[in-house]
Amino acid sequence: MIQLIRGFKDILPGEVELWQHIERTAVDLFTTFGYGEIRVPIMEKTELFARSIGEDTDIVEKEMYTFTDRGGDQLTLRPEATASIVRAYIQHKKYADDPVHKLFTIGPMFRRERPQKGRYRQFYQLDVEAFGIAAPYIDAQMIHMLHLLFERLGVSQTEAHINSLGCPECRPHFREALLQFLAGVEGRLCSDCLRRKDRNPLRVLDCKVPDCRDAVADAPAIIDYLCTDCQDHFKTVTQSLTRLKVPFFLDKRLVRGLDYYTRTTFEIQTTLLGAQSAVAGGGRYDGLVEALGGPPTPAIGFAVGFDRLVEVLAQSLTITAPSPVLYIAALGEEAKNVAFDCAIHLGQAGLRVEMEYGDKSLKAQMKRANRLGAAHVLILGESELATGNAVLRNMATKAQSDFPLDGLANALETMLRG
């Protein structure tokens, strides 16, 4: 039998309810804070990701699902959503009416990483982006909104790690200091880092290889090299978070794996997930819109790892689909006609009703009603048709009552609503 692709997964009924609950909570929250939904394609020209994420990142070098389509175009399944949203913002000239646009999207991302718990090749993200706001308040608002999302979902053991990555003004000084430091630990770096370090030394700080992590443990921290503007920006962010009572931790080692990040960068970590502790990450990317051909536009965003959030929540929360209020056990063709019309009427009225379409014994039908957790069962057999009364059984109390077939659907509707 053909199995699904490694690192991909099905989300089955029974699991999907938790996904729906998270999605509803998030959409409600994002909408309240003024973010509108955008839906972008899951496939883009490869060049978009190569240019925005950065040629020498793990994502672009090793993890993208890239192929040549039948027309010869180089296409890639999106590894993240920001690049597509920026493309859409520029392509549709959204900046022309008002540079400020606050957007969110929810959907699958694709990275060919080594599959393990919390790491998949198709995974889902809740992605939020704000364009056109340079002020640090939006940074604080986003981190606060993430905090609120976890709070509303009842996930308590989370911590915001924050750092600043500076700007084109202050980064060159840091770059120099870092290059000097890296020259001293070259012998301990992996081949990727050795190759990347001159072009993009920050990349080395983000390497996941344990030996590289050890080697850069004492590397200079970018936060100590910020220019006055970046310092002021970061100060307003941290002061705002303190006022909002959002717990955060200044993590000097936090650098994000994507090239376009500037200034505030953050990650939400949890102790509930083992090795893959990051449930969300994001930050400012003030240079990206311009780099992709738009006007200079400050921007900031984050992505929540949907799969990981589900894993955290599943430890404490079970959500099941609602059970039917009524199961109609019908015996014989004539009874089934009555049952079918009745089930359709009640469905139109917004009541969840199930019935048996095949030819099953009453016993088998009662068994199924029990398995589905139906609150009531309506029994419609030949004798009920003959007497003109169906029998309704309350499955909890076992009490039975007669319902005349004449006006059955309306009478049931009134009773089931009451």
Ligand code: AMP
């Ligand atoms: P990133 O786009 O790399 O900043 O990731 C943002 C969030 O997406 C992370 O904090 C994770 O929670 C989640 N994430 C990233 N990669 C994966 C993956 N391969 N499988 C599952 N979740 C992931």
